[in-house]
Amino acid sequence: MLAIGIDIGGTKISGGIVNETGEIIFSKERSTDASRGRDYVLAGLDGLISELVAWQVKVDVIGIGSAGRINVQEGSVYFATPNLPNWTGLQLKQYIEAKHQIPAVIDNDVNTAGIGEKWLGAGKEYASVVCLTLGTGVAAAVFVDGKLIHGHHWSTGEIGHFILYPHGKPCNCGQRGCLEQYCSGTALFRSYNELRGEAAISSGKEFFQLLQAGDSVAEQVLDTFIDDLAVAMVSLANIYDPEAFIVGGGLIETKSLWWDEVLKRFERYANPAVSRTIIIPAAYKNQAGLLGAAKLGFDYLQLGTV
Template structure:
């Protein structure tokens, strides 16, 4: 049995875990992400986590899921639109390769979630599917015939930066009206604040759905926008399934049927695409990054 470490680098936390070839997480460790913008500090933390996890299991490789446009051949971050300060341009594979000799595979974080769901999660029976992760932003992964679509310049599958409303809300990526400005936890917070002047967390706003008319309006709009977006995905990709994950999925009982109804009322001809909640939540980044390096080792 091979053991690898999967690392999930997020805006606030770095989560890592030892994963076996069956996808079981055997041990976990985490550290806060640096807020100073010092990339060496983040690399140090990743190194420390890997060393900590390697004390019990002799690991055979390291997979890393990172935000940003990722050149997965070279293991480099090309650009990033916020989230992890100072991380843009980091040669992750090269830098970590100076610190230890394990094989390393770097993937975009939403792609890692897609790998996880395609391996053991809600998309395991589908060859072609779209993964959407709804958290502070909206991440996307596109799998066609079991292969990730990365694009010609590693800028593909960035579903959160497709434009939903031309000339709409400004996005950290430099465009206006991006999907993630309307469909994400941050978007719900933004529009609730715009209506009420109150700064509540996405979680709090979702919990007020039945008691607060402003929360209801914001969440109903979110569900409708997601329905619109599903129509675009169907018409561009016609996948077998769309899997929706990320932290916002915890509140799905409030908006899921609304989203489905909007999709069906808006779409020209639904070919029977399966729209499914993800099976994995917080662990999808660790498991997906682990599978990315397992694929590399075993290829």
């Protein structure tokens, strides 16, 4: 069998044709440009799928990882933040199947990245895993005894909206004090600007450039980030009791600057029951979501359920 795996991210849509051993035979990507609206994103998604289908005569299934809380049984978007405008309520499975006449299955993009890591990457040796993604936002895929957990409102992995600081910084989900307002790439440069009292930088990349140049404000922000992340992971370890945390996302590219200290503080803050939880980096970076979406498709065809 062959599957198309699609990863709809905030900045780009990646897609590829994948075989049952996890080999990516052919891949393409496009800019998401979500600010131009839902119809523009869907047009880009359609164009990408059409390119992949044209390259390969017979594709058995399309698996898609999308931002938002996904009702996997319906293949619809239960809830999405304004990062993808008007995405809430979208019947994505129905739309794709009608447009391309190929069976489709949909899940959250972080869940599909976690499926990719469990299938082929750092999580394949563990039954109970929290695959933590640190990037523009923060989220996780949670596996308990080998099963991906979704929750009643399809929100099990939405740990970015775990309230770390009650009545803290406002979040675009409508709450205040959410974890992703403190432990994401976006949070790092915003926190830097807050301490400086001006809009000095506009990206996580600029933040890390300042950090490596020895900027004292950046060093202060990073120390707080490390502490907040360690505290959050201790709480998550007590909630989910995983064998391992697998940490991925865009921020993992900078782990040489913070990884060892997070491990030390996690061990320092955790109680003995969870202090020895393994923390390891993700094996796959940009391709985990694409691979996991393809695996989701294979499982859907073979098992008939999600």
